[in-house]
Amino acid sequence: MTAATGKPIERTLFNPDAFVGHADEKIGRSPEVNLILGKVKQLCNGDPVEKRVTVFSGEAALGKSWLLHQIEIELKSEDDPCFRRVKTYRLDPPDRSHIEDDFDATREVKKILEEFAQGVISQSIREISLPELSRHVMALTKKVLENSFLVLFVDAVFEADWNFLELFEEHLLGPLAIIPNVLIVLSGRGRKFPWATPELRFRADFRDLQPFTLGDTRVQIERLNRPELAISDRIDLIQEIGQGVPGATGWLVKDSEFLDNQNPETLDAILNHLLESVPEANRTKIRRNIEALCVLRAFDDDRVSKLVQVYEEATGGSPDNLPLTHGASVNIQKNLVHEAFAQYQNAQGAYTLDKYMAKLAEEYLKRQNPLLWKNLHTTAMNLYAEWIVKYERTKDRWVEEKSYHEEVLRSASAL
Amino acid sequence: MVSALRSIDLDKFDEPGSFSRSPSNSQEINRWLKANGFFFNPFAELNASADPHLYQYIVQHSAADALWGQDHALIFEPKGGGKTTLRVRTAQNCYVGQQQNRPFPISYLPPFLQWGDAKPSPEDHLQAILTSAMKQLLISLVYRPHWFLDLNSDDQQLIRSCLERDLMGPLEDFLVLIDVDPERLSLFRRRFDIFLPMRSTPATTQVIALRQQLASIAPQPIAGDVWARWQILRQILLSLFRFDSIYLLIDGLDAGPETAADVHALIRSCDFIWRSLPAWEKERVFVKAFLPSESAETLQAGYRVECKRAKLVHIEWTPDLLVEMLLLRIEAATQGHYSSFAAIATPDLMDVEWQIVKTASEISHANLPREVLSLLSHILLAAARRSVAPARLQYQDVEAGIRAYRAESSI
Numbered sequence: 001m002t003a004a005t006g007k008p009i010e011r012t013l014f015n016p017d018a019f020v021g022h023a024d025e026k027i028g029r030s031p032e033v034n035l036i037l038g039k040v041k042q043l044c045n046g047d048p049v050e051k052r053v054t055v056f057s058g059e060a061a062l063g064k065s066w067l068l069h070q071i072e073i074e075l076k077s078e079d080d081p082c083f084r085r086v087k088t089y090r091l092d093p094p095d096r097s098h099i100e101d102d103f104d105a106t107r108e109v110k111k112i113l114e115e116f117a118q119g120v121i122s123q124s125i126r127e128i129s130l131p132e133l134s135r136h137v138m139a140l141t142k143k144v145l146e147n148s149f150l151v152l153f154v155d156a157v158f159e160a161d162w163n164f165l166e167l168f169e170e171h172l173l174g175p176l177a178i179i180p181n182v183l184i185v186l187s188g189r190g191r192k193f194p195w196a197t198p199e200l201r202f203r204a205d206f207r208d209l210q211p212f213t214l215g216d217t218r219v220q221i222e223r224l225n226r227p228e229l230a231i232s233d234r235i236d237l238i239q240e241i242g243q244g245v246p247g248a249t250g251w252l253v254k255d256s257e258f259l260d261n262q263n264p265e266t267l268d269a270i271l272n273h274l275l276e277s278v279p280e281a282n283r284t285k286i287r288r289n290i291e292a293l294c295v296l297r298a299f300d301d302d303r304v305s306k307l308v309q310v311y312e313e314a315t316g317g318s319p320d321n322l323p324l325t326h327g328a329s330v331n332i333q334k335n336l337v338h339e340a341f342a343q344y345q346n347a348q349g350a351y352t353l354d355k356y357m358a359k360l361a362e363e364y365l366k367r368q369n370p371l372l373w374k375n376l377h378t379t380a381m382n383l384y385a386e387w388i389v390k391y392e393r394t395k396d397r398w399v400e401e402k403s404y405h406e407e408v409l410r411s412a413s414a415l
Numbered sequence: 416m417v418s419a420l421r422s423i424d425l426d427k428f429d430e431p432g433s434f435s436r437s438p439s440n441s442q443e444i445n446r447w448l449k450a451n452g453f454f455f456n457p458f459a460e461l462n463a464s465a466d467p468h469l470y471q472y473i474v475q476h477s478a479a480d481a482l483w484g485q486d487h488a489l490i491f492e493p494k495g496g497g498k499t500t501l502r503v504r505t506a507q508n509c510y511v512g513q514q515q516n517r518p519f520p521i522s523y524l525p526p527f528l529q530w531g532d533a534k535p536s537p538e539d540h541l542q543a544i545l546t547s548a549m550k551q552l553l554i555s556l557v558y559r560p561h562w563f564l565d566l567n568s569d570d571q572q573l574i575r576s577c578l579e580r581d582l583m584g585p586l587e588d589f590l591v592l593i594d595v596d597p598e599r600l601s602l603f604r605r606r607f608d609i610f611l612p613m614r615s616t617p618a619t620t621q622v623i624a625l626r627q628q629l630a631s632i633a634p635q636p637i638a639g640d641v642w643a644r645w646q647i648l649r650q651i652l653l654s655l656f657r658f659d660s661i662y663l664l665i666d667g668l669d670a671g672p673e674t675a676a677d678v679h680a681l682i683r684s685c686d687f688i689w690r691s692l693p694a695w696e697k698e699r700v701f702v703k704a705f706l707p708s709e710s711a712e713t714l715q716a717g718y719r720v721e722c723k724r725a726k727l728v729h730i731e732w733t734p735d736l737l738v739e740m741l742l743l744r745i746e747a748a749t750q751g752h753y754s755s756f757a758a759i760a761t762p763d764l765m766d767v768e769w770q771i772v773k774t775a776s777e778i779s780h781a782n783l784p785r786e787v788l789s790l791l792s793h794i795l796l797a798a799a800r801r802s803v804a805p806a807r808l809q810y811q812d813v814e815a816g817i818r819a820y821r822a823e824s825s826i
Contacts, residue, residue, distance in 0.1 A: 346755055393763040
């Protein structure tokens with residue numbers, strides 16, 4: 001069940017069998033799986049666990065949902081004397097109801113609490129108000145947990161609406177986080193929510209998921225019943241294009257035609273697949289904006305304005321929207337951040353796209369429309385040339401960026 | 416339109432500022448921030464105890480972590496360095512969830528003006544602590560009515576009588592303000608002068624039930640002097656409510672006319688507190704005192720044995736931390752859409768927060784959050800006056816802001 005809607009999950013993005021082999025076989029994420037199993041064991045032995053909240057973050061298709069699923073399976077198969085309860089929530093329902101106009105965060109949190117009461121403490125509680133419901137559920141949970149412990153998984157947590165998260169924390173996650181025999185495992189991507197509960201924020205164990213190494217990708221390919229790809233030189237191509245992102249590897253392995261011809265259709269399918277979490281009405285726009293910006297190493301509204309304009313003009317975008325206003329460029333940035341495909345980077349003083357997504361988009365564009373791809377790089381290069389003159393204080397930065405685009409174009413011409 | 420963007424609370428931009436010297440909460444700045452994607456003005460409240468968003472952008476969390484726990488803690492920080500922020504944050508941490516499974520916080524600001532000098536007796540302190548505790552208890556009950564409603568009638572009677580005895584006025588005066596109407600609740604909080612940014616609103620029926628129950632019980636005289644009532648307070652908190660401990664959060668020691676100028680007077684004024692540390696530890700009362708840095712030596716020299724029983728935490732603000740403070744505020748107020756003004760600045764202002772911190776430090780000769788926020792507010796005001804937002808922050812705004820801040824600092 002999904003947490004926020006109560007409807008069944010039908011996400012193709014999360015399909016453990018399709019992407020990383022059978023869930024009973026460990027691959028790639030053993031350290032993370034063992035980290036949680038180790039904490040469970042400590043709790044089981046009655047030892048204090050210093051950081052009972054673990055947060056796995058990582059970009060799209062890195063296998064966050066799979067990891068939580070894998071840990072859950074391992075937990076259920078553990079043969080130990082501890083009586084434990086396991087509960088899983090996913091906060092990104094496929095129908096994205098939380099972005100609709102009638103979304104009511106209070107109602108959604110109440111639903112979760114009622115479902116939690118049913119699933120974890122076997123109680124059917126229906127109260128008038130959220131605070132009352134929370135109070136009763138937590139009082140009963142505390143009692144139930146005197147002789148057992150709880151492992152709570154919350155997937156796609158940072159993708160959820162912030163008003164919802166505030167209530168979710170206040171009424172469930174925060175109170176659970178301070179109970180000594182509760183272990184919480186969160187996963188998500190994009191901007192982090194500023195939790196108020198210290199146990200969720202300052203005393204949590206933060207782990208960034210990394211892409212698979214070549215060795216892990218090889219094992220993944222073997223387990224997807226394509227051992228012939230794992231031993232051929234094609235694995236290098238898969239690793240180069242897929243970048244060790246398990247979700248991307250799964251798609252590349254499925255499509256042997258891409259490996260033969262490197263046609264853009266497979267990359268197109270992977271990009272669409274990675275964008276499944278975006279509401280349908282917004283998906284094409286987000287996809288087009290990612291393609292327009294994928295050549296940049298960082299962007300702000302000036303750069304958005306220039307690059308999106310070039311892209312739109314070349315691909316028949318609506319002339320009514322051109323030239324882009326300052327407000328429109330800012331909105332493009334906001335939407336990309338909101339959908340967790342871009343993040344603000346302090347070190348760059350600008351936004352960057354999800355790097356795996358950007359690379360896939362650029363590979364796609366390079367094959368699908370090489371002229372546009374070159375135009376985008378040229379536009380970026382020219383913009384930086386202007387900035388070198390205009391912004392003396394930060395000139396070095398723009399010299400570096402201009403050189404990068406020059407180098408890319410030079411390499412492309414040499415091919 | 417995504418739902419997060421629907422939640423802009425326009426009222427937040429109209430809240431009156433509490434800092435007179437800085438233009439931090441001017442309408443012009445608020446309008447400019449709102450047009451640039453801010454959901455509230457995170458620089459408006461230079462008084463941390465009045466900042467409802469404080470929990471979102473706390474820095475110095477290692478210090479906050481250090482002072483948490485069943486120990487006394489003495490936290491030394493420079494003036495303007497955010498002692499109140501840490502105190503408020505510690506109090507907030509005591510209210511996770513609705514159970515009584517955290518310590519009970521008593522925010523205690525010694526009332527020097529009321530005493531008329533900085534030489535309070537132990538009884539003066541205890542009486543003031545009792546009043547602070549009753550204020551904290553009543554506001555806690557409003558937000559957690561079940562704490563009171565779940566007690567038996569004898570215990571309710573005892574608490575009602577203690578509230579009557581040691582609050583700063585008759586309980587009835589406060590009961591009229593205990594209402595689910597947000598305006599009345601806000602007035603109630605202001606009357607108590609201990610803004611505790613609790614995020615959840617209690618259930619309407621529970622608040623009304625609490626008010627009715629408190630009103631229906633006739634208070635009885637509490638026998639015994641202030642020492643006896645202190646023991647009753649401990650009994651109420653630790654036995655009736657079953658809090659695991661009591662945190663006595665002491666702040667504002669440098670607010671008295673004598674204690675502001677003389678650290679010896681400041682330390683001496685709390686002689687009773689320091690001498691009580693060993694006994695209170697046994698009684699699960701833990702002092703968390705927020706003190707000016709310059710008092711550290713005097714305190715440790717005068718109360719060597721007592722200080723050994725406490726964690727000593729020295730807080731220093733580095734440029735890195737000050738930049739982090741700004742970035743966290745921006746990030747929280749834009750709901751994570753960006754965390755630096757560079758996102759809305761021209762490309763020659765990539766390091767604008769560093770420039771602000773460096774300049775504030777040079778002009779004020781100190782690394783202090785208050786100075787950094789003050790300079791920033793002048794810069795934002797310059798930007799807001801130059802152009803109606805959304806408009807990018809420009810280098811000329813920074814220069815104009817620095818000029819105004821420098822002029823103000825030289826007064």
